[in-house]
Amino acid sequence: MIDVTLIGTGGMVPLPERFLASCLIEYNGKSILIDCGEGTQISLHKGRLSMNRIDTILITHCHADHVSGLPGLLLTIGNQGRIDPLNIIAPRGSTKYLNSLLVVCGYLPYEIRIAELHDTKPQQFEQIGLNITSIPLKHHINCLGYSLELLLKPRFQPDMAKKLDIPVKFWKMLHNGNSVKVDDKTYTPDMVLGEPRKPVKVSYVTDSRPVKHIKDIVKNSDLFICEGMYGEDEQHDNAVEKMHMIFSEAATIAKEAEVDELWLTHFSPSMSRPEEFINYAAGIFPNTKIGKDLMTTTLKSD
Numbered sequence: 001m002i003d004v005t006l007i008g009t010g011g012m013v014p015l016p017e018r019f020l021a022s023c024l025i026e027y028n029g030k031s032i033l034i035d036c037g038e039g040t041q042i043s044l045h046k047g048r049l050s051m052n053r054i055d056t057i058l059i060t061h062c063h064a065d066h067v068s069g070l071p072g073l074l075l076t077i078g079n080q081g082r083i084d085p086l087n088i089i090a091p092r093g094s095t096k097y098l099n100s101l102l103v104v105c106g107y108l109p110y111e112i113r114i115a116e117l118h119d120t121k122p123q124q125f126e127q128i129g130l131n132i133t134s135i136p137l138k139h140h141i142n143c144l145g146y147s148l149e150l151l152l153k154p155r156f157q158p159d160m161a162k163k164l165d166i167p168v169k170f171w172k173m174l175h176n177g178n179s180v181k182v183d184d185k186t187y188t189p190d191m192v193l194g195e196p197r198k199p200v201k202v203s204y205v206t207d208s209r210p211v212k213h214i215k216d217i218v219k220n221s222d223l224f225i226c227e228g229m230y231g232e233d234e235q236h237d238n239a240v241e242k243m244h245m246i247f248s249e250a251a252t253i254a255k256e257a258e259v260d261e262l263w264l265t266h267f268s269p270s271m272s273r274p275e276e277f278i279n280y281a282a283g284i285f286p287n288t289k290i291g292k293d294l295m296t297t298t299l300k301s302d
């Protein structure tokens, strides 16, 4: 199972109840932080969430509201005695911006490993046991969303294994996808495994205009976290100019991608009560929630 917590849900300017963009994904004792806007370490602290378990920081793009919390967070992790390397993964062209932020950290007792991803085609990679796909977005600078999936093995069916007289000591090998030979008989995993299982999936998209391929990559997510910079449809032209989305655009992606649940985030500071505009999204995709700092859920397999 995967725990997902919104750490900061503000866009551009932090507010007392909304720090800037950040989201924590925890799995199997480790975590991935997506973005690190101003206030991230304070919000993590408020939520009693471990900073030292962060293995990787995925950066959507190098606008200040997504990266300005990095130096403070990295210093705090250093003060906690970390020695294990920490990965930062970001779109092409980000390294020079990230390195300039790291300058103010001075000495860190652990290594920072920065990797850049392609900004125009999706890439797949693995971190902390989760399969991650980057989502090229349309913003003022190179920007990526991310889909994170926990792949699940089909369930082992002991009844089938017993029927075939397969000794118990070979069950695990079969469940792990290996064939086994007992006496003269060969048993293959398909003989004892159930149907393929849908991965547990969470997707995170900010900042962007809607682009066609987002829905393909976030398809069937259990949870889709998407920016909703502006609530009202009347803000459409403003969203186009600023390269952001209005609520109804995020909800349309959620509907077309057939996700289970949509959380809106990255709200304009001009919108002090985004919940007042929820019907612009919920009218299109009913299972929509307005994101709040430290809002959390556990995604489980069926």
Ligand SMILES: [Zn+2]
Residues within 6 Å of the ligand: 011, 012, 021, 063, 065, 066, 207, 266
């Ligand atoms: Zn932003």
Ligand SMILES: [Zn+2]
Residues within 6 Å of the ligand: 061, 063, 139, 207
């Ligand atoms: Zn931005």
